[in-house]
Amino acid sequence: MNSLEKLFAELAVQKLQHQTRRHFLMDCVSKMGGLAMAPLLFGCEPGKLSKSTSGLQLSERDLNPLAPLPPPFLGKAKSIIYLHMAGAPSQLELFDYKPELAKYHDQACPESLLEGRKFAFIRGVPKMLGPQAKFSQHGESGAWVSDYLPHFAKVADEVAFLKAMHTDQFNHGPAQLFMQTGSARLGRPSLGSWVTYGLGTENQNLPGFVVLTSGGKTPDAGKSVWGSGFLPSVYQGVQCRSKGDPVLYLEDPSGMSRDLKKNVISAINQANQEDFETFGDPEILSRINQYEMAYRMQIEVPEVMNINDEPEYMHELYGTKSGEESFANNCLLARKLVEKGVRVVQLYDWGWDTHGTDHDGSIDMGLRNKCREIDRPMAALLLDLKQRGLLEETLVVWGGEFGRTPMQENREGKQMGFLGRDHHVDAFTMWMAGGGVKKGTSYGITDDFGFAGVDERVSVHDLHATILHLMGFDHEKFTYDFQGRPFRLTDVHGELIHSVLA
């Protein structure tokens, strides 16, 4: 076998591997019908039908997968900034004020709360842990925000709180995947990928979906939380760094001129184009496009990713220091990226997993430090978007992957050295602001312990349905065919949260 034959054989095998039972059944049904109909419609020439379907018709989208598309219906938002607090912040110290819980502080947790429940680390009967923060109401909306977030409290009128969020995953990895891809298992496209796939991107010199991380670690679930799953890989998030080269390996090696680079890329692309014409695999087009985009990005990315040109008062507002990999820098970058027409910007900040195992992971100290890191930047982000009129068309979402227990963690049944809370799936708080969100609202009510939502509960799918709606999609109609059936971000679930729509 020569090498070309080998390639063809490989392709044939791959093609077969992607044939599933569903394809087979579908083919049986549709082709049988076709067989029966063909002679009737085209006069006894059964070959005709299949010929017309095999001809390659390329759309603009095939040549440039990031080409913009109009939203199915008028969405209020055109971009998203999603602030994910990886590790899951405690709603009971930030937004969900539970004075009743304080009265039970240090008392044994009532059996009724534990019955039939499983926790990540809590064993036996733990003690209740009263709120460690001081709460007060803010703004015209009277939103409850604790003294852990004094700056954010001033912009509380801009946001809509979802206080009875719930999920069904109590480990970080699966819960982050669920929050970002709608499924706790690997393989589904992330929210950002769906949106980029659906709308393309406005700025052809920047990636459509940018990811920025801070806190020293990427999320437990790894890069799959911004992966493209079964969507073409061009829709996955592009991780940029706020410190050092913004995108690794984007810079040319010394001695390589821009012209030389251009020649190399056009030669590679030509070879790829020929490959595509032989095999018709759209992933090859993705590849061509990525080379071209990387070439354009070399100019534009270092420019937007540089915060040194921002005036001093911007640095004061956000609390940014150039050269750092901080949440503050990332917030400022997020604004710059959205201003430049990037569709989705996602910020992951690590360090919110406050179990009470050490000082940094304690509810009364470590958590305060984390809050200080995000408090000014996220308030600044909202104000900055607002003053530029960007909040009209940018949706900002904030939250972790789950919440934290009203009980004190007792790992292995023992009292811990610091105050901590375990992972909790039944209730946590998220907020949204900007394009199309009814500001100054609070939706969702939890019980007196903040243990579970009693009314206006919102599932992860409901949240996704609402985000997609704000971007101009009907989550039930926005599908992608894979393995012979259409897939949705919300699978078969999800209801719009009408009360938070403006």
Add this chain to the structure above:
Amino acid sequence: MFDFLWPLFGRMHPLLVHLPIGILVFGILLCFLPKKENHDFLPTIRLAFLLGGVAALVAGLSGFLQYQFEGFAWEDVQIHLVGGISTALGSFWLYVQAKKSDRLDTKIKVSALGLGLVMTVTGHLGGTLTHGENYFTEVLPADFQSLLGAEIEPEKGPQLPEENWENAELYAEVIQPILNKNCKSCHNPRNKKGELDLSNLANLLKGGEDGLVLTAGDAEHSALFARLILPKEDEKHMPPSEKPQPSKEEIALIESWIKTGAKENQTLAEAGIPRKLIERFILKNQTPFYPITQMQPISADSLADLKSSGFFAEAVESGSGLLKITCTNFPEFQDKDWEKLAPVKRRLAYLDLGGTQMTDVLLDSLAGLPNLTVLKLNSTAISGNSLEKLAQLPNLKLLYLNKTQVSLSQIQALKASKSLQKVFAFDTPASTELPNAGNLNFPFLFEAGNYSLPKLPTDTIVY
């Protein structure tokens, strides 16, 4: 004395019609039996058309009697009657043709097909008379029905007014529409799954196969509610798990209705229904963001032209004739490039010229855009001197002037606009003048920015 015989014979029409149908179909099929020597069948075919014709005549007679005695309207039966007579006559004619000929020629075959067609139409019209217009389509999935051109209004569920929703009737305006939307397709007088009809209160109260489905005041013991909250896997769960499910709010409303006594006449306020339960059913009288136009979507070619000129160009939403155009990747845009946009003047609804080389000169052209709703001129060289021209734009709602040289007095000139909702002028002379300008009374929201977050002692405390 034997008068009853006539109407009885009439009533046998639905039965008798099947006789000619059967015989004639048999005859027609024989004409097309794929056999080399198919004229072997010719005698049989002759007989079939003769007998079929006689049967059609008898059936037609009974049909006429039924029309006479059962009070059908002439308009309704007219075509059916003509069809019946044609079928009978056609059969006899075919019989004569087949008799004259010794082989099955095309003429006979074609005529036989024609007869089959007439008969089918006639039969269908007859069926419609006895079973009703949408006898067949009714049972089809909604998508199919609309495919067949049937004008079915999808059940919209409750629709309540923004004002005075409290005074709406809970049962008539909320509960019944919820049942119509979620349950009626399987629980109506024609399609009574579980012997239950939920299309009105009287029939609902009759219950189904297993007895009553409603116990006023006790939702848990009312199958009407209890079945909805069963786990989806439960085979008694309603609606069946593969069908669209009612929303949480809809289920909660049914529960509240039962708990408050399942009354027929009771307003939402009397039943104590909170607004959040019906939020999604409130018709918001929102005016659309962009003006309504009859324009067709722009052609793919024109759109491609705009894109290749360097613009970002897209319909504001799928199917709309209005465009969103930005210069994100076209910072070299100059006043003279306007000619590239001039052909789509009427389509421009969202225009972002931010960061381009445009100057004051362009404002004249911009002022003539009938559908322009969002205009962004951030970071351009406009002086603001002729800003008042933009006040003429009939649909302008959002105007962005960030990082330009506009002053407060120039922005005052925009007060003449009847449509402007928000003006953004962050980082401009106007935004620095604002704090000392007193009360300006802009008819629109004026956003000058310059926000700061004063330092707090806690900013520096590390725990």
